Amino acid sequence: MSIADTPRNESLAATAVAGAIAMAVAMGFGRFSYTPILPGMMAGLGLSPADAGIIASANFIGYLAGAVAAGYGWAAGRERLISLSGLFATAILLLAMGLTSSLTAFSVIRFLAGVASAFTMIFTSAIVLSRGLAAGNPHVQATHFGGVGIGIAVSSVMVFLLPAQGFGTVAGWQASWFGGAVIAFAGTAIVAMLLPRGPAVGASSVREKPLIWTRPLVVVTLTYGLFGFGYVITATFLVAMARQGATDHTVEFLAWLITGLSSAVSVFLWRYAVPRLGIVGVYLAGMFVEAIGLVLVVALPSPAAPLIGGLMLGATFIMVTAYGLQIGRALAPQSPRKALAFMTAAFGVGQIIGPLVAGWLAQGSGSFGLPTLLAAGVLLFCAALIGVEMRRIVAASR
Template identity: 25%
Template sequence: MTPSPTSPAPRPPHTLRTVLPVVALCWLAVFFDGMDVTIYGAVMPHMLDDSGLGLTPADAGTIGSWTTFGMLIGALTAGNLTDWLGRRLMLVASVSVFSVGSAVCALAGGIGPFGVGRFVSGLGLGGLMPLCLALVMEFAPPRRAALTTGLLMTSYHAGGMAATGLGLTLAPAAGWRWVFWAGVLPAVVAVPLLLALLPESPGVLLARGEREQADAVADRYGLPRPTAVAAPAAGAKGRLAAVRALFRPDSRWATPLLWLASFCGLLLVYGVSTWLPQMMRASGYGLNSSVSFLLVINAGGIVGLLIAGRTADRFGAVRVSAIWFVLTAAGALLLKAHLPLGATYAVVAVTGVWLFSAQVMVYAATDTVYRGSERAAGLGWVTGVGRTGAVVGPWLIGALADSGNESWGFTTFALAGLVGAVAIALVPLARRIGRSGAPATVALAAGASPSKG
């Protein structure tokens, strides 16, 4: 019997398997993001030894901050352009831009042009992460948001490991510039795949008035059809309304706490990604060992994300993030001591397990604070404000290195971990206070049950 034209086509179940193509494409994009971010730290010791370039530790820290400042601008710009281009094309544009920036770095004859290249890379990198996170969380099955987010972010560390491998093999043999030429690969590999295979967000399609296309994408991947409540509002007024919604009564105190936790988390992520090899080299380890620590900490990051995603789905992203931040602080303090090489590798690996996934669980925690229509704006602002930590981290450690105080960098990382733990741990209490409008003591005395996370 032929189905009537109005009958909906059979829908696949909404499981991780049905949305795996979307997760895989975003995984590839974030893989190249992690590779591009980590390339700089992986080749920095070689660049500092290149007298023709004239790079000093202070310059290196400043250029690292230019990258993350570009990311901040890129994240804010991507939100505006998404209204016209959609998430799919903005993701393609982001990959293309940071590939161009890598080519500029490879061609740079001095620190000025090199800094411009890193800034351009940052513009592309800044928009990519929130776009991928928003897409994956929109497509993720119910009660699997944290696991899917953790799975996505393993790609960042796989990319970091690839960059470190290039730094260990290609840089000594052919020079640091060839490592940046490898950073042009995303434009060749990822862009055609994203254009051909990545679907647009059903919520964005609905917000643009494309109801049939939105329903078609949702049906193809087994998603619930989007409603006006779940769709992000378009235009400048829509974005302003989305930002105001982040400060509605039950999230007005949780929002700045998420921002602070993200600031601390990204200070750790980008401070470590940029400076760990040079900090370990200054602590007395050899050049190859110092760069290898970056490989090891990213390997730990992959393991940590797989553990954190499953653990957060069971116990809540907020709890996991807070504990992981505390363990990161402990690992940073242990690295301050000059341990035997084998013990140091073990500490670096275990610290990687906690450090990167602490920040990713901050992203996952936004799903417990914001409604569907606010998710993209909430993620964008948590990521964007957190980028200020990514700007401060490389600059601050660079200033410490220039004064010969690299060891204080580990103390800085430990303090960031403790502050991040306190901030994210207070999010459930802040939501209860916002809902009740009462002081904390009254809310607790009333026996308000904690929110998820």
């Protein structure tokens, strides 16, 4: 079944496309365009790996704050307004990144961008995924989360095509932030036209019941948070790693482009493994595959290492994010929005710690090898924990 085969297909298709574009803007550009722009900022401004980690962590602190705030009932019935406000704020904040060179200002801007991206992700997902669930169409979820990969791929192409030296007094890294802002404004306008009006299907002004922390939900939330720590090290520093030892910027571009393209189709492709492994099994498999990818990033020579790392990162991190939230919602059927918000908060904590630890270890060791192996070990631990608890999680989520 495709989106076009469902009842009210035109509305459902428009909703899925709106979700994809919103995720491309809020996540692909608002969060992840920092990765391909970072090497130019480090070269042009003399930022150290520790500085880069501080800026990245500020974004993730904002994401955590937004996720926690979203877990309360104040937004019921206002999902669309908050989603569009978050997208507009994302565009403004992308523009602001090109107007300063201060580490403190960068950190404040990225903090606010984290809040905006969390609001957009949570409330747009509430609108889009509820409609896909009501229609019984799994392609809506794949399209929605695939938007993150599309945004990553487009940001990679944008940074590659813009002159590294910039335009006149505008440095190359500044031009990249300005270009991202233009694309974000355009994307926001399109989402405003396509995203359905009114609250999400099934939403009401009545607050959800208190979240009950069962053992399966605790385990899934814990592994989801640790996954945030593990994946974000590569997601933040992959392009910077690709630049080390490279003779030109082609490997950087290809590594992040491959990440985006593979992540754009990952949720759709992994669906074919669900009948055999189940959603929990696919969630486990994604963590294991990404851990192997991180090991290969260290073990393989350049330029193969960042390209393989980008492929395996893209093939897993969106899928694990999407299926992890789906499992969490199933484990808390009376409080799905709270479950989504608190799992996102756990994810945010992992992302805050990851860049700080990676930046510190990289600066001390002179390379990103040690933090990458640490991330791989954390992901292997997550896979093992899910394996031990799988029977309980599957039973509780039915």
